[in-house]
Amino acid sequence: MAYNSTDFYSPPFVNGVMTLTHEECVEIITACKTIIEDFVPTHEMEQPTDTYVICTYNRIDWKKGINGDTYSRLLQYDVETMSEGIAPVEETENVVSE
Numbered sequence: 204m205a206y207n208s209t210d211f212y213s214p215p216f217v218n219g220v221m222t223l224t225h226e227e228c229v230e231i232i233t234a235c236k237t238i239i240e241d242f243v244p245t246h247e248m249e250q251p252t253d254t255y256v257i258c259t260y261n262r263i264d265w266k267k268g269i270n271g272d273t274y275s276r277l278l279q280y281d282v283e284t285m286s287e288g289i290a291p292v293e294e295t296e297n298v299v300s301e
Contacts, residue, residue: 214291215261215270223273224288228280231269235260235277 214221223231238259242251253274261268269277276289 214273215268218270219272220276220289220291221269221273222288222290225282225286226288228277228285228288229282231260231267232277232280232282234263235274 210216213219235256238256239251242255244250248255253271257269257271257274273289280289
């Protein structure tokens, strides 16, 4: 399940990158671009911050919410050249050979 709307121990409810398909990445990126384009500057906030974009996006449908780690990964996702979606990066231990 990509959107972890019922697992409150997995992203986006905790730190870490969510697993999303290409179609889900495109949907989120498109929505976030619209949020940024529709942003109206104020004296307090001259440009949209990542937090603003994430919170505004999450208000659309909390069941498809994202967190900061996922948003950061999506900022690097090129919908034109990438097609695999995103997933958490597996951490590997550095093993020293003797």
